[in-house]
Amino acid sequence: MTFVTRFAPSPTGRLHKGHAFSALTAWTAAHEAGGRFILRIEDIDPTRCRPEFEAAILEDLGWLGLDWAQPVRRQSAHLADYAAVVADLEARGLLYRCFRTRKEILDAIGDAPHGPAEAVRPGPHPAGEEVRLLAEGRAFAWRLSLERARESLGEAAWNALSFREEGVGPAGESGLIRARPETAGDVVLARKDAGSAYHVAVTHDDALQGVSHVVRGEDLFEATHIQVLIQTLMGWPTPVYRHHRLLTGEDGRRFAKRDNAVTLAQLRADGVTPEALRAELGF
Incomplete structure (x- = not known):
């Protein structure tokens, strides 16, 4: 099996050290395995995503020395694909309208x-x-009914939902882990006025692009449970997951766009070289 992983940022702001650490972790894993590294732009939120931030992502990753397979998939160009998934689940009676x-x-x-x-x-x-x-x-949202999904799969298949964790989850989880989609509740998979939600787009694209390993931050570990369920309902393969630690600042808080974390562009303007940053991050 070819090792294929991806870095999938949303163009809602400039990249910071936390993004650099995650991208380098995935890129290094792919190169060490002799595999492929994919860049995907997750821009399905038209209210927050902006073209200038996408251009900045490409600039920042290139400055870091990363390369990726072409073409880059932009989710905003494939909304019909995600709508088809939602329509399929709705036709099977697995969704309900929530007002x-x-x-x-x-x-x-x-x-x-x-x-x-x-x-x-x-x-x-x-x-x-x-x-x-x-x-x-x-206005309404389409929610995935866990009750109906469980009935559709049957008890044996429901209890067999699982994924392999090669990294470490936030509570030290590793190895073969039983998926517990009930912890997420009846998640929103689409909205009447906003199209498909994250869980649909990410699972669809991972299957379409042949992603064998999902390398991402441990803050997304809990999302894996519901994503495994969607993969199973759609007949898609479940990748191996490798969650990594989150990079934090001197105050112990993880880097985040909403906290105005220092961006790679600012570091570059301050004279930081990509070699120095890679070394600081352990690469």
Whole structure:
């Protein structure tokens, strides 16, 4: 089996050291295995993704000395592919419309007698209410029904959901791990006005591009559980996962765009060389 992995940033800001560490980890793994390194631009959110940030990603990764297979897949050019996945799951009765707002769901969590874990599965609206809300033109999300997915797979297949972790999860998880999609609840897979969600696009593209190993930060470890379920429902292979530690600053907090982490562009402007940064990151 050819080793294929990917780095899949969203162009919502400039790359920082944490991105560099993740990209170098995946790129190094691919080269050490004699495999392929893919760059994918995950830009399905039109409200936050911008072309100038995509151009900056290419510039920053090139400055770091990375190369990647061509062409680069931009998810915004393939929305119909993801919509087809959602349509397939909906036709099989595995999705339901949810008209509840985020506030309504949070309020329900607070009122739930058995705690938050049970409240993240709001379930379908009564038939009459759904017809009324549709007639009113209310916005809705398509949620994956874990109950229906479990019935569709059967108990044996549901209990066999698993993935192999070659890295280490946030709680030290490694080896063969039983997938627990119930921890994610009935996740949103699409919205009426915003197309497909992350879980659909990422699993579709990993299967399409033949990704054999997903190398990414441990902050995405929990997402693996629901992604394994989607892969199984769609008949796609489950890659091997290799989650890595998150890079943190002097304050112990992980680098993040929202915290205005120092960007690679700023480091470059300050005279930092790619060789120096790679050495600092352990490469």
